[in-house]
Structures are given as structure tokens and as C-alpha cells.
Amino acid sequence: MGQQIVNGLFLGSIYALFALGYTLVFGVLDILNLAHQAVFMLCAYVALLLVGSLHLHMFAAFPLAVLAGGLLGIVVDRVAFKPLRGRSDSNISGLISSIALATILEAVGLQLFGPDVERFPLGTVPDRGIQIGGAVVSEIQVVIIAIALLVMGALTFLLQRTRLGRRIRAVAESPLAARILGVNVDRIIAAAFFLSSALGAAAGVLFGLAFNNVAPDMGRAVELKGLAVIILGGMGSMPGAAVAGFALGLLEVFTVAKLGSSYRDAIAFGVLFLVLVVRPHGLFGKAALREA
Amino acid sequence: MRFAGRLTLVAASFLFAAPQARAETVKIGAAFSLTGNAAAYGAQQKAGVLLAAEEVNKSGMLPGITLEVVVEDDGTNPQQGIAVFDRFINRDKVSAIIGPTLSTLAEAADPRAQEQKTPVVAVSNTKPNAITTIGDYIWRVSLTEAQVIPSATRAARAKLGFKTAGLLYGNDDAFTKAGFDVMKSALEKEGVQILGIQTFATKDRDFNAQLTALKGLKPDVLFVSALVEQAGSIAVQARQLGYTGPMLGGNGFNSTKFIQLAGPAAEGVLVGTAWNRASQDPLNQKFIAAMKARGTDPDQFAAQAYTGVLVVAEAVKQAGMKGGRDDVKAGLAKVKDLPTPLGAFSFLPNRDGDHAAAVQVVKGGKFEILQ
Numbered sequence: 001m002g003q004q005i006v007n008g009l010f011l012g013s014i015y016a017l018f019a020l021g022y023t024l025v026f027g028v029l030d031i032l033n034l035a036h037q038a039v040f041m042l043c044a045y046v047a048l049l050l051v052g053s054l055h056l057h058m059f060a061a062f063p064l065a066v067l068a069g070g071l072l073g074i075v076v077d078r079v080a081f082k083p084l085r086g087r088s089d090s091n092i093s094g095l096i097s098s099i100a101l102a103t104i105l106e107a108v109g110l111q112l113f114g115p116d117v118e119r120f121p122l123g124t125v126p127d128r129g130i131q132i133g134g135a136v137v138s139e140i141q142v143v144i145i146a147i148a149l150l151v152m153g154a155l156t157f158l159l160q161r162t163r164l165g166r167r168i169r170a171v172a173e174s175p176l177a178a179r180i181l182g183v184n185v186d187r188i189i190a191a192a193f194f195l196s197s198a199l200g201a202a203a204g205v206l207f208g209l210a211f212n213n214v215a216p217d218m219g220r221a222v223e224l225k226g227l228a229v230i231i232l233g234g235m236g237s238m239p240g241a242a243v244a245g246f247a248l249g250l251l252e253v254f255t256v257a258k259l260g261s262s263y264r265d266a267i268a269f270g271v272l273f274l275v276l277v278v279r280p281h282g283l284f285g286k287a288a289l290r291e292a
Numbered sequence: 293m294r295f296a297g298r299l300t301l302v303a304a305s306f307l308f309a310a311p312q313a314r315a316e317t318v319k320i321g322a323a324f325s326l327t328g329n330a331a332a333y334g335a336q337q338k339a340g341v342l343l344a345a346e347e348v349n350k351s352g353m354l355p356g357i358t359l360e361v362v363v364e365d366d367g368t369n370p371q372q373g374i375a376v377f378d379r380f381i382n383r384d385k386v387s388a389i390i391g392p393t394l395s396t397l398a399e400a401a402d403p404r405a406q407e408q409k410t411p412v413v414a415v416s417n418t419k420p421n422a423i424t425t426i427g428d429y430i431w432r433v434s435l436t437e438a439q440v441i442p443s444a445t446r447a448a449r450a451k452l453g454f455k456t457a458g459l460l461y462g463n464d465d466a467f468t469k470a471g472f473d474v475m476k477s478a479l480e481k482e483g484v485q486i487l488g489i490q491t492f493a494t495k496d497r498d499f500n501a502q503l504t505a506l507k508g509l510k511p512d513v514l515f516v517s518a519l520v521e522q523a524g525s526i527a528v529q530a531r532q533l534g535y536t537g538p539m540l541g542g543n544g545f546n547s548t549k550f551i552q553l554a555g556p557a558a559e560g561v562l563v564g565t566a567w568n569r570a571s572q573d574p575l576n577q578k579f580i581a582a583m584k585a586r587g588t589d590p591d592q593f594a595a596q597a598y599t600g601v602l603v604v605a606e607a608v609k610q611a612g613m614k615g616g617r618d619d620v621k622a623g624l625a626k627v628k629d630l631p632t633p634l635g636a637f638s639f640l641p642n643r644d645g646d647h648a649a650a651v652q653v654v655k656g657g658k659f660e661i662l663q
Contacts, residue, residue: 004501004504004505007498007501011501117524122556129534138532207497210498211498211525212524213497213521213553215521218497221496221497252501253500253501257504260490261490261501262491
């Protein structure tokens with residue numbers, strides 16, 4: 001029982017970390033960036049190269065991989081979204097072009113690293129377990145849950161209390177009004193992509209570390225779950241993505257424990273459906289007043 | 293003058309015919325992947341068949357007959373495999389074909405041999421319910437997973453004496469699902485109580501929930517049917533959760549990639565295998581020594597390829613020392629309890645091979661035979 005709670009929190013923190021990046025871009029641009037999972041995958045490889053080939057310590061490799069993810073995010077914006085911005089159908093065309101970019105990035109990963117599953121070298125992170133009342137928690141799990149909570153706190157602070165955060169919120173409210181007020185909208189959008197993809201990169205590296213598993217198709221494991229999380233939490237809502245991430249993780253784990261793993265996705269998506277029937281905008285979503 | 297000429301011709305043909313009858317050559321075509329993706333297997337197989345042919349010729353097992361093995365490269369490519377088969381059948385006029393290395397190539401090339409009524413002995417194709425279903429000229433030495441798992445389960449139970457088991461498998465992949473079905477029926481046959489069954493999807497990388505649930509049931513052993521991509525993560529997570537009992541894996545675990553991915557968590561994991569390398573059978577020991585003397589440390593592929601040639605030689609013997617294609621086919625049906633490095637070898641009625649399988653255990657980062 002205790003062990004399953006730990007398992008659920010752990011899985012949930014990875015979902016939440018991944019979904020926060022998704023929802024940040026959606027909140028600002030009303031666009032789903034489906035290349036997010038490719039950034040997730042490529043940055044896991046970046047960390048693997050830094051640790052495996054350059055023999056950097058994980059504490060050095062992690063921030064570098066996250067930085068690489070942020071820069072890759074700016075590339076994603078420039079290539080997949082910026083050329084389409086301002087068109088009347090940019091929501092749909094941007095969605096499609098981000099799928100194309102995801103396919104390209106995945107193919108690049110496949111070419112560079114091959115189809116085989118890789119793992120971080122043994123001993124990259126200490127493989128010790130901590131006993132907490134019958135449950136075993138490994139150090140990497142504690143670190144991942146802590147990083148997820150820390151990042152959520154930092155992101156909330158950034159959006160609510162800083163100049164950049166205020167500008168991001170202003171652009172989210174109305175790009176036109178923000179531009180009139182002297183905000184460089186393109187730069188703010190680039191900053192949002194940088195933050196979003198840095199979060200995706202962090203999730204990717206931690207995922208690879210936690211499951212000893214880095215492969216060109218690893219993003220598929222979280223892509224759909226991440227979408228479910230942001231819909232459940234309310235599109236564009238940061239606290240929503242965090243709460244829904246943990247909720248989905250716990251829900252999946254307890255379905256496996258109580259009903260059996262065959263029912264896992266059926267229950268998870270069934271609950272998603274019910275929530276949307278009762279609350280069409282998700283747990284924390286606001287009704288779309290903005291459009292009026 | 294004409295009469296005399298004819299006489300000398302008859303005499304000459306008599307003179308030439310006599311020694312030919314005493315040293316007939318039976319040709320075997322061996323199609324292996326010597327280049328391409330499966331090249332690592334092909335090199336072992338080539339060394340195995342060449343050694344076997346040499347030993348058969350030296351042993352006097354086939355008086356008056358010399359075995360000649362022609363090895364060709366199928367390039368790990370179906371088109372090239374078909375071309376090699378055509379060459380064997382039409383130009384080299386072989387009595388039987390051994391190979392090709394991979395099941396996918398066999399499915400492309402074997403129908404050619406079936407059409408031309410040329411016997412094929414598969415020595416490394418393991419796809420279940422396939423290959424030998426192509427036709428009555430196709431025979432198989434290599435055991436399928438459906439054959440290895442029951443035998444490995446029996447052997448592992450004899451050593452470890454488990455009474456209860458937990459099962460974990462991927463339910464959206466044909467191979468892992470088939471492996472699970474075999475595991476379940478093998479456990480039921482052995483009277484092992486199945487406490488719980490958990491599933492996962494191919495793209496899953498987190499198995500903590502399933503493993504925690506299974507661990508809570510306290511099974512004596514964990515049976516896992518997974519691809520190698522998941523196998524490593526499953527072993528690591530099971531050990532992290534504090535599961536210390538034995539684990540038996542399907543074919544996905546049967547690779548050094550699994551050991552690399554799982555690291556120390558791979559220790560003690562059991563995997564079925566067709567060749568018991570540690571068998572003290574003198575024939576097996578002699579085979580290993582002879583291979584090593586030729587500079588090859590033999591693996592399962594070499595042992596199965598070696599056995600393939602022995603089986604064809606036995607078929608020729610059973611057919612009354614005749615090496616025609618239909619003689620070999622008739623002889624293959626009579627191969628029974630033939631001593632080979634794989635153990636006593638027979639064919640099942642469906643032309644799949646039958647011999648005892650063994651269990652490997654990971655020890656010190658390497659596969660060893662469970663003794």
C-alpha cells in the first residue's frame with residue numbers, strides 16, 4: 001500500500017514535469033506543441049552523451065542538457081510556429097507542423113543513436129534504497145519528486161512575481177494588447193518555448209535515469225499521458241497540470257494494484273472522460289472568457 | 293574397329309564407375325548470414341558446419357560417401373537468400389540445404405526449395421508455428437520458444453523447487469503474448485500455483501506498480517515475458533523494490549544487451565536455452581574442444597549448425613547410404629535419438645526438432661548454465 005503511493009507519486013511527478021512544459025506553451029499561444037516529446041527524447045541523449053562519452057558528473061550534465069533543451073525549444077518555435085504566426089488557421093497548422101518537426105527530430109535521434117535502447121552508465125546516480133515504513137524509495141525517486149515540486153514552485157513564482165512572468169501572462173491574455181503596451185511579443189514567446197522545452201528536457205533526463213532507458217521512441221511513453229494530464233488539469237493551467245499529473249500517476253498505480261494492469265488505461269481515460277463531462281474545462285480550467 | 297572402340301568405351305566407363313560408386317559425393321548447401329545484421333551468427337554457423345562435415349568424413353560413419361559442404365553468404369537479405377537457394381538447387385545440385393540464418397529469410401527462400409523438392413534443415417530459425425509449415429521438405433533442428441520454455445520451466449523447478457509463481461507480460465506484442473501463453477501452460481503442467489498475472493504495454497518503462505502488486509503476493513518465482521527493451525528495466529525495478537527471489541525470462545532476456553541494460557540487477561535471472569554448453573556428454577565436450585582448437589569459442593548457433601550436418605549425415609545413412617534429395621527426405625523422417633552436442637535428437641511428426649533444453653543463469657555479468 002505504502003509502496004504503491006510512492007510509485008504513484010513518482011510516476012505522477014514525471015507526468016507533471018512533462019505536462020507543465022506542454023501547458024505553458026498552450027497557455028501562452030493556445031497551441032499544442034507536439035514536438036515536446038522529441039525534445040524530451042533528444043535531451044535524454046544529450047545527457048547520456050555528456051555522462052557516457054565526456055564523463056561529466058550528472059550534476060554538471062543535467063543543467064547542460066536542460067539548457068540544450070531550452071535552446072532546442074527556441075529552434076522549435078522558429079521552425080514550426082513562427083513562420084505560421086498571424087495566419088487565421090495558425091492553431092491547426094502549427095499543430096501539424098509540430099508533428100512534422102517531431103517526426104524529423106525522432107528520425108535524427110534514430111540516425112545519430114540507432115534504434116537500440118541505451119542506459120546511463122552504472123553508478124551515474126547512487127542506487128541506494130531508503131526504507132520508509134515498509135516502502136522502498138530509491139534516491140533517484142526522491143530526487144525526481146523533489147525536483148518536480150521545486151520546478152513547479154519556481155515556475156509559479158516566475159509567472160506571478162517577475163517581470164518576465166507578467167509579460168508572459170500579458171501575451172497570454174492578448175498578444176495585440178501586449179504589443180501596444182510595448183512588449184516584444186516574439187521574444188516573450190521564444191522565452192516561453194525556452195522554459196517549456198527546458199522542462200521537457202529535465203523530464204527526459206530524469207525519465208532516462210529513473211528507468212535506465214534511453215531510446216529514440218521513449219517520448220511516446222509520456223506523449224499521450226502528458227496530453228491527458230493537461231486536459232484533465234485544464235488547458236493552460238499550471239497548478240492544474242501539477243495536480244492532474246500526480247492524480248493520473250496515483251490513479252494508474254492503484255488501478256494496477258486493485259483491478260489489474262489490463263484495466264489501467266481504460267480506468268485512467270474513463271476518469272478523464274467523466275471529469276470532462278462534469279467540468280468541461282478541466283479541474284482548474286477557466287471558461288474561455290478571453291475570446292469575448 | 294568400331295567394335296573395339298565400343299569395347300574400350302565400356303571398359304573405360306566400367307573402370308571409372310567402380311571407384312565412383314565407392315566414393316560418392318553428397319553435396320550440402322549451407323546458406324548463412326556471413327555479412328549484414330546477422331553476421332555474428334553466420335560466422336559461428338559456418339565454423340560449425342565445416343567442422344561437422346570434416347568429422348563425419350573422417351569417422352567412417354558414411355562408408356563410400358564423402359560429404360561436401362558449400363557455404364554461401366545470404367547477406368541477411370531475402371533477395372540474396374533466394375538467389376543462393378536457386379544456385380544450390382539448380383547449379384550445385386545439392387542433396388540438402390542448411391540455413392538460412394534468420395526466420396524472415398527462411399520464409400522467403402524455403403518455398404523455392406519446397407517447389408524443387410530439395411530438403412532444407414533449418415538450424416537457427418525459431419519463429420513458432422512457422423518455417424516447417426512451409427512444406428514437407430522443410431525440417432528444423434532449432435527449438436522454438438514454445439519448446440524451450442516448458443523444458444526450461446521443468447529444469448528450473450527441479451533445481452529451485454518453486455511452488456508458486458507471479459507472471460508479468462506485454463499484452464500488446466505478438467511475441468511476448470505467445471511467450472506468456474507458453475509460460476502459463478508450462479507452469480500449470482508443472483503444478484505450480486499462479487498467484488497473480490500483470491500486464492504492460494510495449495512503450496511502458498515504469499513497471500513499479502505491477503511489480504509491487506506481484507511482490508505483495510509473495511511468489512516463489514517471477515516469470516516475465518518481455519522484449520529486451522523492457523526486460524532490463526523490469527529486472528532493475530524488481531530489485532529496487534526489494535524483490536530478491538528468482539526471475540525467469542523469455543527470449544527477450546536471452547541476449548547480452550539485457551545484461552548490459554540491467555547491470556547488477558541481471559544477476560540470478562534465469563533464461564531458457566536450446567544448447568546446454570556445460571553438458572558433460574563426451575560428444576559435447578569433444579565438440580567444444582574441436583571448435584576451440586579451430587579458434588572459435590562456440591555458441592548455441594555453432595552447436596545447432598554442427599548438429600544440422602550430423603542430422604543430414606544420419607538421414608543419408610538411414611536411407612541406405614543414398615544421397616538423392618528424396619532419399620535424404622525419407623532418411624530425415626527416420627532420425628531418432630541421434631547423439632549430438634544438443635543431446636539426443638529426434639524430429640517431431642511436424643518436422644520440428646526435439647531435444648532437451650537447458651536453463652542459463654546470469655552470473656558475474658555472463659550467462660552460465662544452471663547446474
